[in-house]
Amino acid sequence: MKIAVLPGDGIGPEVTREAVRVLEALGLPGLIMFEGDVGGVAYKRHGHPLPEETLTIARSCDAVLFGAVGDPSCDKLDRHLRPEQAVLGLRKELGLFANLRPAKVFPGLEHLSPLKPEIARELDLIIVRELTGDVYFGDKGVRMANDGTREGWDMMNYSETEVRRIALIAFRTARARNNKLRVTSVDKANVLETSQVWRDTVIEAAGAHPDIALSHMYVDNAAMQLISHPGSFGVVLTGNLFGDILSDLASAAVGSIGLLASASLGERSTEYGMFGMYEPIHGSAPDIAGQGVANPTAAILSVAMMLRYSFKLDDQAKRIETAVERALADGFLGRDLGGEHGTEAIGTAVCERL
């Protein structure tokens, strides 16, 4: 079982260290880890945010554990050299078009959510975000407008093929959740042609899944309903940009962005399971980097997702999730959740509860 570990920038290495510690504490036999540079760190060392060598390591492994990228000192670089291109490049190059972002308020931990407990209690959803298309990967540029000022443009587009394959993942994900056979497809079909194609294609793809309750919602309404009625969502199927925004929003409803993990999957399988990349949904958090206060929970839960999807080790994944739940219940909260425990202390608390 080979795992590529790509810590990246800012709090990336801090939270990844704890995630690796938890992984090692499980004592799984035959596990080998390879580390690679990504992001601003990679640009500074190798002149590129996603060096060929890192991509080769990622390709040769069964799964990738990713920290975060982003470095304010790189914000003026040409776009193709910016740290963020590392994560976009990995997703694209590795064909990871399906991003699963679960958001759940654990029973007894309603107090971590800013929502009223009776509303927070109902929050148990998974965002299925398309990851290799949309306005992220369309043509883009800056041109001179007629009045002599600059004008930026980014092409938003989705093909039926791209929509169909992510819709099928959403239906499959809904079926795997035994409690809620419900998919809400989120778009902006009242304004965007991209979204009309999205909606038509999702409806068509749903034909083969008559037992799943499919509904459609405009993204602005979805943002509102995710806060007012989070319990009405099971699987939220959406595009790359809307999924990015709604997942940060969902994390705030759970309590902190430091709690939400993600899995990015494609079509490739290995001898153990699906090839995938696993990462917290948060970024490099330059505002708190280097202070030892980042919440490593999202990174740790990403390891659990990795064990589940890439290695079919459901029991081990559950062990991590339960240990995380217990550590939270025992009050091991970081600054993000109103507590005073640091990154390492939270990692240790999880290891001790495995």
Ligand code: NAD
């Ligand atoms: P961010 O997610 O890094 O931080 C947003 C806020 O949440 C900050 O106040 C931060 O301190 C806090 N936060 C984030 N993770 C936390 C954690 N684990 N524990 C406690 N608090 C946490 O988003 P941003 O500030 O908009 O972006 C910073 C950089 O990260 C940018 O360069 C951005 O492009 C990049 N980014 C990278 C990824 C990724 O690598 N997948 C994701 C998002 C943002």
Ligand code: IPM
């Ligand atoms: C995320 C991040 C990335 C995204 C950025 C860093 C490119 O915000 O993983 O959520 O927008 O997908």
Ligand code: MN
């Ligand atoms: Mn994001």
